[in-house]
Amino acid sequence: MAKTKISEYSTTAASNTDIDSTDINEGCAPSGINNAIRSLMAHLAVDYNATQAYTTTATAAGTTTLTASSTLLQFFTGSTTQTVVLPVVSTLATGQRYEIHNNSSGAITVNSSGSNLVATVPAGVTTVCTCILITGTTAASWDADIQGFTTTLPVAQGGSGAATLTGVLKGNGTSAFTAATAGTDYVAVGTASTFTTPQRGTVTTDNDGSFDMSVTNNFSCTPSGTFALTFTNITAGQSGYVLLINTGGYAVTAASTTKVGTTFLTTVSAAGTYLLSYFSNGTNVYVTASGVLA
Secondary structure (H helix, E strand, O other): OOOOOOOOOOOOHHOOOOOOOEEEEEOHHHHHHHHHEEEEEHHHHHHHHOOEEEEEOOOOOOOOEOOOOOOOOOEOOOOOOOOEOOOHHHOOOOEEEEOOOOOEOOEEEEEOOOEEEEEEEOEEEEEEEEEEOOOOHHHEEEEEEEEOOOOOOOHHHHOOOOOOOOOOEEOOOOOEEEEEOOOEOOOOOOOOOOOOOEEEEEEEEEOOEEEEEOOOOOOEEOOOOEEEEEEEEEOOOOOEOOOOEEOOOOOOEEOOOEEOOOHHHHHHHHHEEEEEEEOOOOOEEHHHHHHHHO
């Protein structure tokens, strides 16, 4: 097979018998050596462009079309956008890549030779486009990876859009993140706050008469037999309600950490619906009951 690029050269010296179909095997014609040297120099120039050389383009809302001989490093400067069209992959070798360094203030659109979007490179970002297929004209022939940042990464690219971030952050999904304001955007711990909209807790149904205070503040209980009124994970300062629907008139007792009035247990053991109010000091839970509710 004719060796038309460095990637086709063999690491076994004796296997390199031609360059661009020019015979360099033992006993070859002397007249072919100069052509072989010229081809070798051309291959080296292509390889240099693909590994070390760079090109700088000023953005002008125009199109830059790359070819197999374009330099690896493509720098873009200026203050507007630019479209980059990647080379036709059939002219490349797999693994050949192009680094798009966007040093402009506008976005760089990178398309395949078939005008399919491969990547959008924000200002201040470097994207490496690597050829992974040498057939086709779509974005499927390319892999694009963000590898470098010189400015903040926009929200649309998965970043914050901010150079520095301090405190509790807020965002709207499109603009850069900003610091949230305590008392306006969130309730700060240890700070008095005024709520202008309803604040609601979920109501947890727990019919065994044992209420886990780490789950919620408010409970509903419809017992199916006698039970001991109990609170677990007792937390200081927590208060709430239990809607007790004791239609069966089941006897109610109280756990040692549940503190009730002298007539409480007699009252709530009678058939009926009751609203129990509770407050915890961290050790015990103090509970009062309404009368029977119609």
